[in-house]
Amino acid sequence: MKVTIVGAGAVGASCAEYIAIKDFASEVVLLDIKEGYAEGKAMDLMQTASLNGFDTKISGTTGDYSRTANSDIAVITSGIPRKPGMTREELIGINAGIVKDVAANLIKHSPNVILIVVSNPMDTMTYLVHKITDLPKERIIGMGGALDSARFKYRLAEALGAPISDVDGMVIGGHSDTGMVPLARHATRNSVKVSEFLSADRLSQVVEDTKVGGATLTKLLGTSAWYAPGAAVSALVQAIACDQKKLFPCSVLLNGEYDLKDICIGVPVILGRNGIEKIVKVDLDQAEKDKMQESAEGVRKTNSLLQV
Numbered sequence: 001m002k003v004t005i006v007g008a009g010a011v012g013a014s015c016a017e018y019i020a021i022k023d024f025a026s027e028v029v030l031l032d033i034k035e036g037y038a039e040g041k042a043m044d045l046m047q048t049a050s051l052n053g054f055d056t057k058i059s060g061t062t063g064d065y066s067r068t069a070n071s072d073i074a075v076i077t078s079g080i081p082r083k084p085g086m087t088r089e090e091l092i093g094i095n096a097g098i099v100k101d102v103a104a105n106l107i108k109h110s111p112n113v114i115l116i117v118v119s120n121p122m123d124t125m126t127y128l129v130h131k132i133t134d135l136p137k138e139r140i141i142g143m144g145g146a147l148d149s150a151r152f153k154y155r156l157a158e159a160l161g162a163p164i165s166d167v168d169g170m171v172i173g174g175h176s177d178t179g180m181v182p183l184a185r186h187a188t189r190n191s192v193k194v195s196e197f198l199s200a201d202r203l204s205q206v207v208e209d210t211k212v213g214g215a216t217l218t219k220l221l222g223t224s225a226w227y228a229p230g231a232a233v234s235a236l237v238q239a240i241a242c243d244q245k246k247l248f249p250c251s252v253l254l255n256g257e258y259d260l261k262d263i264c265i266g267v268p269v270i271l272g273r274n275g276i277e278k279i280v281k282v283d284l285d286q287a288e289k290d291k292m293q294e295s296a297e298g299v300r301k302t303n304s305l306l307q308v
């Protein structure tokens with residue numbers, strides 16, 4: 001199993017590290033445009049192999065896509081991150097050009113690749129990849145919901161005073177400060193609805209804290225987060241590589257599902273060796289349906305800025 005990661009910055013390197021530690025891939029190639037950067041990150045990571053006990057071979061290259069040839073899975077983490085006070089949507093001007101170029105180069109050398117798009121604004125970048133490539137829709141996956149759901153579970157556990165392993169919950173919708181739709185009504189603590197334990201006010205605080213999860217970290221760190229994003233991407237890569245048939249919310253091209261068409265937005269899907277193996281329909285009540293439509297409007301607004 002060969003995995004390429006384009007963009008050896010904070011998220012790309014974190015993702016490579018988690019993939020290596022989980023030890024399911026034979027090879028990880030890091031590619032960056034900054035001279036020597038991917039090579040340096042790869043060497044540093046390889047020097048953790050004897051300490052962390054993995055056999056995954058990690059190598060780096062400055063811009064040589066021939067080294068990525070025949071990748072099974074490729075992750076796009078190239079592009080600029082936001083600074084405090086910015087929205088993800090403001091990154092579109094620079095990142096659209098980067099993602100376009102990177103996707104074309106990846107597919108040229110790995111026509112059978114499954115692409116995972118991470119660069120922001122992620123739902124729009126995922127849509128862009130659909131527009132400019134002819135990869136089947138099952139092989140283009142945007143990562144956002146897996147991270148947002150992990151943050152939702154963190155906030156739920158905090159409010160409940162419970163271990164995170166007791167908590168389950170999912171976030172669908174757009175990966176943006178206003179567009180996320182945390183499914184609070186469906187969240188559980190060991191099968192019991194969290195509304196049994198938390199007041200409506202506390203639960204709506206959890207929802208609001210979840211939606212601004214990325215912005216909160218960006219303010220603290222001066223740039224956007226990387227550990228949880230890297231871990232979330234590695235979980236998707238593992239689900240595909242190991243044919244796990246796991247359910248994650250991912251940004252995928254919809255054709256009528258959730259009453260939406262011609263848009264990439266977060267919905268639950270089953271991931272396996274073929275990429276997106278199924279889009280899962282969750283029963284939403286009217287308020288949740290309305291939030292999903294509102295979220296889609298926001299994503300469409302950003303999509304309209306694309307020049308494709």
Ligand SMILES: NC(=O)c1ccc[n+]([C@@H]2O[C@H](COP(=O)([O-])OP(=O)(O)OC[C@H]3O[C@@H](n4cnc5c(N)ncnc54)[C@H](O)[C@@H]3O)[C@@H](O)[C@H]2O)c1
Nearest residue numbers: 007009010011032033078079080081118119120122143229
């Ligand atoms: N979808 C999500 O949930 C999520 C989570 C975290 C970050 N992100 C996004 O991921 C992106 C990367 O974030 P980061 O913190 O790793 O940034 P970073 O600046 O640390 O790393 C980005 C890397 O991309 C490289 N790069 C730029 N243009 C390139 C090109 N054309 N080809 C190859 N490499 C190129 C840069 O040299 C840099 O090393 C940002 O757009 C950020 O907003 C998304």
Ligand SMILES: O=C(O)C[C@H](O)C(=O)O
Nearest residue numbers: 082088120214215224225
């Ligand atoms: O918040 C960001 O800009 C980065 C990423 O989308 C995140 O949610 O951490």
